[in-house]
Amino acid sequence: MAPGENQSSGVTEFILAGFPNLNNTKAELFSVFLLVYLLTLTGNVLIVGVVGADTRLQTPMYFFLGNLSCLEILLTSVIIPKMLSNFLSRQHTISFAACITQFYFYFFLGASEFLLLAVMSVDRYLAICRPLHYPLLMNGTVCSRVALACWMGGLFPVLGPTVAVALLPFCEQDGVVQHFFCDSGPLLRLACTNTKKLEETDFVLASLVIVPSLMITAVSYGHIVLAVLRIPSVSGRQKAFSTCTSHLMVVTLFYGSAIFLYVRPSQSGSVDTNWAATVVTFVTPLLNPFIYALRNKQVKEALKDTFRKVGASLLGDLLLAKSFNRKTVT
Numbered sequence: 139m140a141p142g143e144n145q146s147s148g149v150t151e152f153i154l155a156g157f158p159n160l161n162n163t164k165a166e167l168f169s170v171f172l173l174v175y176l177l178t179l180t181g182n183v184l185i186v187g188v189v190g191a192d193t194r195l196q197t198p199m200y201f202f203l204g205n206l207s208c209l210e211i212l213l214t215s216v217i218i219p220k221m222l223s224n225f226l227s228r229q230h231t232i233s234f235a236a237c238i239t240q241f242y243f244y245f246f247l248g249a250s251e252f253l254l255l256a257v258m259s260v261d262r263y264l265a266i267c268r269p270l271h272y273p274l275l276m277n278g279t280v281c282s283r284v285a286l287a288c289w290m291g292g293l294f295p296v297l298g299p300t301v302a303v304a305l306l307p308f309c310e311q312d313g314v315v316q317h318f319f320c321d322s323g324p325l326l327r328l329a330c331t332n333t334k335k336l337e338e339t340d341f342v343l344a345s346l347v348i349v350p351s352l353m354i355t356a357v358s359y360g361h362i363v364l365a366v367l368r369i370p371s372v373s374g375r376q377k378a379f380s381t382c383t384s385h386l387m388v389v390t391l392f393y394g395s396a397i398f399l400y401v402r403p404s405q406s407g408s409v410d411t412n413w414a415a416t417v418v419t420f421v422t423p424l425l426n427p428f429i430y431a432l433r434n435k436q437v438k439e440a441l442k443d444t445f446r447k448v449g450a451s452l453l454g455d456l457l458l459a460k461s462f463n464r465k466t467v468t
Contacts, residue, residue, distance in 0.1 A: 149234055149308040149313060150233065150234050151231045151232060151233050151234055151237075151313065152231065152232055152234065152237050152313045152314070152315045152320070152328070153229075153230050153231055153232075153313055153314045153315065154220075154221075154224055154230045154231075154232055154315050154317065154318060154319065154320075155230070155314055155315060155316045155317065155318075156221065156224055156225075156230060156317075156318045157318065158316075164225045165225075167225060168222060168225035168226065171218060171221065171222060171225075171420070172222055174218075174420050174424055175214060175218045175219075175222070177424055178210065178211075178214050178420070178423045178424045178427075179211060179214070179215075181207075181424070181426075181427030181428065182207035182208075182210045182211045182423070182426070182427050183207075183211065184427065184441065185203060185204060185207040185427050185437070186204050186207045186208060186211075187444075188437065188440045188441055188444055189201070189203060189204040189207075190204065191440075191444060192440040192443070192444065194436060194439075194440060195436065195437065195440055198261050198265075198276040198281045199258075199261060199262070199265070200437075201281050201285070202254060202257060202258045202261060202281070202285065203258075205254055205285050205288070205289075206251065206254055206255075206258070206426060207426070207427065209247055209250055209251045209254065210251075210422075210423035210426055210427075211423075212243070212247050213244070213247040213248065213251070213419070213423060214419065214420065214423050216240055216243045216244050216247065216319075217240070217244065217318070217319045217419050218419075218420070220232060220236075220240070220319070221318050221319065224318075232315075232320065237315070237320040237325070238300060238303065238304045238320070240319055240320045241300060241303060241320045241321070241322070241325065242296060242297070242300040244319065244320075244321070245292075245296040245299075245300070245322070246292045246293055246296045247292060248292070248396070249291065249292030249295065249296060249347045250288050250289050250291060250292030250293070251292075251392075252292075252347050252348055252351040252352075252393075252396070253287075253288040253291045253292065253347070253351055254285070254288040255351060255355060255389060255392070256350075256351035256352075256354040256355050256358075257284055257285075257288060259354060259355040259358035259359055259389075260354060260358050261276060262358065262359075262362060263358040263359075263361050263362055264276060266362050266365050266366075267361050267362065267365045291347075292347075295343055295346075295347070296343075298339075299322075299336070299339060299340055299343065302336055302339070303322070303325060303326075303336070306326075306329045306331065306333070306336075307329065307330045307331055308328050308329060308330060309328060309329075309330045313328065314328075315328065319419075321399075322340055322400070323399075340400070341400075344400040348393065348396055348397060348400065352393050352397075355389055355393075359386060359389075387429070388422055388425055388426060388429050391421065391422055391425075392422045
């Protein structure tokens with residue numbers, strides 16, 4: 139700690155800098171991020187709802203898609219509402235407790251998503267490359283346990299670093315988090331102590347989650363591509379490659395941004411990473427429903443049937459209400 143610098147372990151709030159270079163466009167940013175949030179919620183809620191309601195989608199692939207959509211809903215809801223409120227207020231403050239809570243849930247949900255993406259790639263590998271063994275290997279019990287392991291795999295490893303960050307002494311006079319949420323690097327920059335060991339711990343934990351899941355995903359899709367190349371039909375290969383390419387685009391975007399952000403020995407001295415974090419926090423949750431599910435024929439058919447049933451139900455209620463009103467008048 140530098141001489142004369144105030145140190146306090148009782149800091150009660152931080153200021154989220156957000157996008158300081160775009161302060162003149164707060165109204166536009168609010169509109170854009172509100173639209174992104176609403177579209178993300180709508181797309182992912184539709185996926186969760188239709189997967190749970192339609193018996194045709196009671197398969198491992200759609201079960202994992204439903205879990206992924208739940209994670210996306212929670213991940214964006216941890217970040218965007220507070221950011222939207224800051225666009226509308228002059229004081230961009232967040233309490234210390236809320237900041238640490240946001241920190242924990244962001245990394246817990248992010249780690250769970252990495253694990254789930256790896257599981258989804260293995261599921262596709264087994265379905266395409268081991269079709270005879272697939273029903274036995276990915277039965278309902280196995281899927282439930284694997285999904286629970288993904289959620290738990292993010293829940294507990296993040297707890298230790300979160301407690302360590304919460305116990306850090308922070309400088310009272312410099313409480314500006316240079317980010318739009320309480321991310322690891324910007325928070326460590328505010329600590330009035332040497333955070334090198336904590337940064338190394340974060341680096342190891344991030345590497346243990348991101349790198350193995352990326353390798354599993356890459357190996358699985360590698361085997362899938364080889365299997366697709368053996369398909370004799372040209373149209374069949376093109377269709378399969380189109381699906382794989384879409385999946386790989388999202389995976390590459392998500393993993394690439396996350397590796398840039400977190401798989402580095404030092405985070406506290408990093409440059410501004412707001413836009414890379416934007417990809418992880420906003421872009422992939424928005425794209426996932428469209429790329430992973432809404433472009434899928436079975437999901438589209440299930441959605442159409444659901445909308446027809448809802449429309450028929452609403453029409454029936456409306457006709458019943460009109461009939462009741464006529465009887466009341468007469």
